[in-house]
Amino acid sequence: MCHYQPKVDDPESYDVQIASTFVSRLVLEKLTARDFKKRADLLRLLQGTPNGAAFCGLLFEMKAHEQLVRGGGINTQCLSEMEMPMKRFQLNKSKEFCFFDHKQLSSATLQERSPYHISRATNFESVDSFYCPRRPKFPTKRKLLIFEMTVALKNPAKGMGIVALLRAVGWLDKALEGPTRVALIFVCVDDSETDMKHKQRVQWAPAADGESVNVISSFDDTNTTALGRLMSRHWGIFAVKFPT
Structure with a gap:
């Protein structure tokens, strides 16, 4: 996972930086949480349906x-x-x-x-x-x-x-x-x-x-x-x- 970091002396230019472990883990947890929510919503819709x-x-x-x-x-x-x-x-x-x-x-x-x-x-x-x-x-x-x-x-x-x-x-x-x-x-x-x-x-x-x-x-x-x-x-x- 990478992100753009503007240069101090030239804001229109940027360097590509690798995200820290903390940022990568936080993003992964947020994405996983969204998947959990979608799955929970689907389970609620299917409850009571035999098929x-x-x-x-x-x-x-x-x-x-x-x-x-x-x-x-x-x-x-x-x-x-x-x-x-x-x-x-x-x-x-x-x-x-x-x-x-x-x-x-x-x-x-x-x-x-x-x-x-x-x-x-x-x-x-x-x-x-x-x-x-x-x-x-x-x-x-x-x-x-x-x-x-x-x-x-x-x-x-x-x-x-x-x-x-x-x-x-x-x-x-x-x-x-x-x-x-x-x-x-x-x-x-x-x-x-x-x-x-x-x-x-x-x-x-x-x-x-x-x-x-x-x-x-x-x-x-x-x-x-x-x-x-x-x-x-x-x-x-x-x-x-x-x-x-």
């Missing part, structure tokens, strides 16, 4: 990915019995959008510039995205956050798909040895968006637990208890709610 429901889900997922790429703190509601009711995760900002193919996942994926990775698949029973900082301040406290979107349903949550992801990036042993280093986070629509509430059936590995659980925007005691049983290794299960 627009799937498209609304995709738009919501796009917004959720954009917010997670920006980084910052996210406040989550705990769905497992082993944790505190609320937990806050701090995400580093990604330098760019980073997409992955499941067949090309490896430990090298975690060394890429962006800590937030988005799945390209639309029909694969796995995760929608995951976050893992490349160089954390305290390596022993490095966490892997797995995100599941509960509106678009492009990638239904499946326990074996999550295991395949952990194995591919070299985190399966870490997850078994230190369960608290892995968290499964369901991204839900805010309660105020009544027309976009959606149930998604979530099943863990059949060998561990054959039950299926409905993940909805309001979590009652039955769902909380069942979700707690899904993670036999005491992994944390959380939900974060984003407005459309």
